[in-house]
Amino acid sequence: MTLSKDELEAHWMPFTGNRQFKNDPRIITGANGAYYTDAKGRQVFDGLSGLWTCGAGHGREEIVNAVSSQVANLDYSPGFQFGHELSFKLANKVVELTPKGLDYVFFTDSGSETIDTALKIARGYWCNRGQADKTKFIGRIKGYHGVNYGGVGVGGIEFNRTLFGQTVEADHIPHTLLEENRYCRGMPDYGAHLADKLEELIVLHDASSIAAVIVEPLSGTAGVLPPPRGYLHRLREICTEHDILLIFDEVITGFGRMGAMTGAGEFRVTPDIMTLAKQITNGTVPLGAVVVGAKIYNTYMENGGPDYMVEFPHGYTYSAHPVACAAAIAALDILVNDNLVDKVKQMAPIFEDAVHSLKGRPFVTDIRNYGLAAGISLGHYPGEPARRPFELGLKCFEKGFYIRWGGDTIQLAPPFIVNTDQINGLINAVGESLDELS
Numbered sequence: 001m002t003l004s005k006d007e008l009e010a011h012w013m014p015f016t017g018n019r020q021f022k023n024d025p026r027i028i029t030g031a032n033g034a035y036y037t038d039a040k041g042r043q044v045f046d047g048l049s050g051l052w053t054c055g056a057g058h059g060r061e062e063i064v065n066a067v068s069s070q071v072a073n074l075d076y077s078p079g080f081q082f083g084h085e086l087s088f089k090l091a092n093k094v095v096e097l098t099p100k101g102l103d104y105v106f107f108t109d110s111g112s113e114t115i116d117t118a119l120k121i122a123r124g125y126w127c128n129r130g131q132a133d134k135t136k137f138i139g140r141i142k143g144y145h146g147v148n149y150g151g152v153g154v155g156g157i158e159f160n161r162t163l164f165g166q167t168v169e170a171d172h173i174p175h176t177l178l179e180e181n182r183y184c185r186g187m188p189d190y191g192a193h194l195a196d197k198l199e200e201l202i203v204l205h206d207a208s209s210i211a212a213v214i215v216e217p218l219s220g221t222a223g224v225l226p227p228p229r230g231y232l233h234r235l236r237e238i239c240t241e242h243d244i245l246l247i248f249d250e251v252i253t254g255f256g257r258m259g260a261m262t263g264a265g266e267f268r269v270t271p272d273i274m275t276l277a278k279q280i281t282n283g284t285v286p287l288g289a290v291v292v293g294a295k296i297y298n299t300y301m302e303n304g305g306p307d308y309m310v311e312f313p314h315g316y317t318y319s320a321h322p323v324a325c326a327a328a329i330a331a332l333d334i335l336v337n338d339n340l341v342d343k344v345k346q347m348a349p350i351f352e353d354a355v356h357s358l359k360g361r362p363f364v365t366d367i368r369n370y371g372l373a374a375g376i377s378l379g380h381y382p383g384e385p386a387r388r389p390f391e392l393g394l395k396c397f398e399k400g401f402y403i404r405w406g407g408d409t410i411q412l413a414p415p416f417i418v419n420t421d422q423i424n425g426l427i428n429a430v431g432e433s434l435d436e437l438s
């Protein structure tokens with residue numbers, strides 16, 4: 001460790017207990033394949049693929065080469081009124097990998113920007129169609145849609161909202177974490193009826209005031225909640241029936257993690273708008289994407305005025321940044337050429353068995369999984385639901401395993417290139433750490 005306590009002070013770290021971290025820093029110095037190197041020179045297994053970002057493993061040569069030659073050739077290109085070829089190539093690749101009916105791609109720089117862009121696209125769509133009163137959003141309790149202004153409002157994680165209040169006009173359907181489904185493997189059979197709660201909110205607010213419903217097909221941050229069978233279909237039906245747009249936030253489920261390219265593909269429900277980020281560049285360079293159907297894109301084009309006018313007054317300095325596009329093209333090529341989706345599918349049952357072997361360990365109250373994602377709920381210290389997962393995370397790190405903790409859960413999401421020994425090593429480390437908790 002080369003940084004002094006003083007040197008650690010200036011950086012206000014995101015979603016981190018700054019006071020604890022600066023007393024006990026966990027500094028990462030390198031990454032390769034499924035492992036990090038830390039400041040003590042230890043190899044640490046990457047049990048969450050970064051932050052759900054690096055499924056193809058770290059240090060992929062194809063991405064390193066694409067990014068370095070892009071920086072040398074065209075490091076930046078103005079994204080407003082001018083273009084570069086890579087963004088068009090990437091948009092076509094994204095359209096190829098997402099379900100039929102999603103044909104136009106708007107680029108952003110992160111998941112949070114992607115969500116706020118999607119919400120604006122939805123409101124602008126209705127405004128363009130002469131229904132400017134359709135302004136409200138329906139999210140879901142426990143939903144995570146990033147931390148920007150709109151995303152916090154439609155999100156349903158209490159801790160992320162209490163300091164900021166209700167930021168946009170939004171209401172929420174119930175979450176699907178049900179007592180009846182504890183220790184369920186994959187999709188629960190029970191719970192589709194909860195989609196009907198959307199009908200109740202539509203009665204309350206009236207469809208004429210609702211722009212869109214936004215859900216993660218599988219809730220990630222809340223602790224990996226796979227959708228009950230039939231649930232997403234029902235949401236789709238209700239949205240179609242009431243002329244409300246359906247947004248799938250696929251920032252985590254997008255591109256491979258479910259054992260399919262997208263959650264929409266895996267669960268066979270196509271939204272009107274899909275949001276992507278994270279895995280799109282294998283985490284190497286920030287990039288997000290909103291993918292929409294032709295009816296939305298064409299509505300903007302038809303209402304855009306003279307053709308030199310901007311149809312959608314929105315965009316970021318770094319939208320479709322050439323280096324990010326180069327990284328994404330290389331990352332998506334790896335995903336396809338290395339058949340990583342098939343690898344996830346092959347490893348998913350092994351991962352499922354391993355994760356569920358933790359049932360009965362101290363403090364474990366529930367385990368859920370899908371593809372290469374799992375969430376484990378832990379019993380609370382009185383009044384401190386987040387403490388045990390934090391303590392568990394630190395114990396795992398001491399043993400050379402990085403896992404993610406948040407709220408009363410821990411999350412596991414190993415890289416798509418993981419092997420059986422690595423899965424067993426990860427689960428053993430979690431099991432031993434649970435045994436050591438008090």
Ligand code: PXG
Nearest residue numbers: 051110111112144145146220221249251252
């Ligand atoms: N939507 C979803 C579904 C996400 O999971 C975002 C939006 C926001 O993305 P950005 O790039 O703005 O962070 C996310 C991010 C965790 C964890 O602990 C999850 C995320 C980020 C960090 C940690 O599960 N998801």
